[in-house]
Amino acid sequence: MSQMLIATVEDDVRRALALVLSTALAPMSIVAIDSWHELLAVLQREPVLVVVVDRALLGDVAMAVQALRRVQQHARIVLMSTRPEEGKRMLALGADAFLCTVDAPAHVVGTVRRLLNLDGDSRMVGPSPQV
Secondary structure, three states: OOOEEEEOOOHHHHHHHHHHHHHHOOOOOEEEEOOHHHHHHHHHHOOOOEEEEEHHHOOOHHHHHHHHHHHOOOOEEEEEEOOHHHHHHHHHOOOOEEEEOOOOHHHHHHHHHHHHHOOOOOOEOOOOOOO
């Protein structure tokens, strides 16, 4: 079972997120992929706890979030973008949390940890404060 999926077309971002999250959340299984179709295929095969997906992979964000929820009703959905101003909109469209690609590793890990430990509606907006 993959407990977390990371989906982004950016190789560096995908590798960095996988490294940071796998180190901080060991022994959680993390799968990093680079396409919307691969994301849906994995979600249809096995249950996951958290899906971190780059907004760049999505066309219509609201429809994409609905599709993810249909396939994995209980998975927590984290939308990620290079644009921090998109955070509130992503939450309004159904994401459980938002991350900016420039967020500090501690903020990324903290966001995922909170999602894993909370039940119900625990929507969170990033990005982390820049120091």
